[in-house]
Amino acid sequence: MNTRKIELLAPAGNLEKLQSAFHFGADACYIGGNAFNLRGMSANFKNPELEEAVKFAHNINKKIYITLNIFAHNKEIDHLPEFIKFLEGANVDGVIVADLGVFQLVREIAPDLDVHVSTQANNTNWRSVKLWKDLGAKRVILAREMSLDEIKEIREKVPDIQLEVFIHGAMCMAVSGRCLLSNYFTARDANRGVCAQSCRWNYKVVAENRPGQYHDVVEDEDGTFIFNAKDLCTIEFIDQLIETGVDSLKIEGRMKSIYYNSTVVKQYREAIDLYLKGEYKYDPKWLHELQTISHRLYSKGFYLGKTTEEDQNYNTNLSYSQTYQLVANVLEKRENNQYLLQIRNRLSVDDEVELIRPAGDPQKFRITEFLNTKNDETVNVVHPNTLALITSELEMEPKDLLRVKLPLGESESDIDKESN
Known part of the structure; x- marks a missing residue:
């Protein structure tokens, strides 16, 4: 029996999804308020709903983390103090922050509030993780572009901070999601919560001296989706990920359905529990169940080495699958x-x-x-x-x-x- 604590962290776009995630085995949920987070098109939680979510979670010994991971402009900085004070009063278990100025603001206004550094902060080495720890961060959510060996080294070099990694869900073609495509094409800023997912569009190449002639980057009658990454799925090697020494395993998807969320939570919950009992053995039914939900084709991400063309969704006909x-x-x-x-x-x-x-x-x-x-x-x-x-x-x-x-x-x- 392994006495180590490993948190299974689920997304929740509204109260129903939160309650469902807890019902199927999540230890904690991350949610967003009406502003200051990177899921502006999600339903999110009004302040009274947020307070209700925290009370519900704490009554069943679960945790709630709030996303404050927007890259703030001056006008947001002016309005953040009031919301931070509200979150402190609501007794949330932590806030997720990407912006250094927002981090400093939280530390000044609510010094006892745990701060988790978002994956958007692009932490890919132990020095940057140690710096955040020295600044007062409780946890660092590592960048997705990391191998298992790199994560192990960070844990060895910085043993006294919590580490969190993504285990399932959508992947972004930009480093840790810091993308400008949506902002450029649609004026909807991915770093401010309103991404249009422009990376999923069909792209062709046009030569400057041959206007009107559109060429596929990859030969296919449907064009090419050169930025369109497959979804991350780590269920086949979740034991190896746990053995890197991370503290929290995170599922992506605050805008996904309760069926999606509950199914993903259930499979990883079972795998984690078997590992902690010392009875771990990979069960193919976990992957089978993860195929039942609406998803893009799956990829192992960067954990087992560099990605290749096999990690991209080039075929529009295979964009989504669900059984x-x-x-x-x-x-x-x-x-x-x-x-x-x-x-x-x-x-x-x-x-x-x-x-x-x-x-x-x-x-x-x-x-x-x-x-x-x-x-x-x-x-x-x-x-x-x-x-x-x-x-x-x-x-x-x-x-x-x-x-x-x-x-x-x-x-x-x-x-x-x-x-x-």
Whole structure:
């Protein structure tokens, strides 16, 4: 049995996602307020919601970190002190900062508030990590462009600071996400929370002396996506990543769905727990489950060595893949094995449904009938954004999920929809 603490850190774009992430095994969540963070298009948390999130987390011995990782201009600096004081009063467990001026401001206004240095700060060597430690940082979130050996060396050279690394989610073609493409093409600044993901667009080359002639950078009838990185997935070597000595393993995706978030958390939770018990053995089902969510093709990132063309998504036809769809989540259990469901996508009694719980494999079953909660009528089909009652012998808990297998060739976006 390994007594070492390893934090599994999940994203949360709203309170429902936060509660779901904790239900499936996250130790902590990182969230954003209405401003000062790099997910300006996410729902984010208003101040009362943020306070509610912290209270919810602390009641179940979990932690909340707040993203203050914007590269601030003067007008943001003027407004930050009030928000920092609010965060201190809300008893958050830490703030994530990229900008040196913001870091200094937090240290001055709330010296007891833990500061985590964002991956946007591009820390790739032990000297820079030590400097942040000497300045008062509690944790450094290392740049994504690092190998396992480099991380080990940082841990050996700077043993008295927490280290955090990304283990799953979207990768950026720019170093640690510091990209100007979106700002240049659309006036939406990636470093200020409104990235248009211009790196995912189709690009061609035009020679200056041959205007109007567009050439593919890579020969393909659909053009080329030369900046379009695959998604990071470390589940196949998560034991090696743990053995580098890092303290926190971070999942990317505050704008992803609860099905995405819960599924990713569950697989890594199981792998981490087996490692800590001294019983670790890679299970191919973890990767299989990570294929069920909406994702780009997977890459091992920089951890096992330099990236190659195999880590880029050159084929637009393979941009996203998904094999299952969330159709409902459990709201409450009632008498006589009845469960109240929130319906997320169309579901019929003819569909084979799988129950997803925090522990154990998916459980297949068929729903014999739905009871409409408004008029107590029995129905055979239910639709998104409605409530329905079912009867089942399977034991379910609030926040458990129900999914169905998608027909071959169907998929959906990984960005949340109202029904997802």
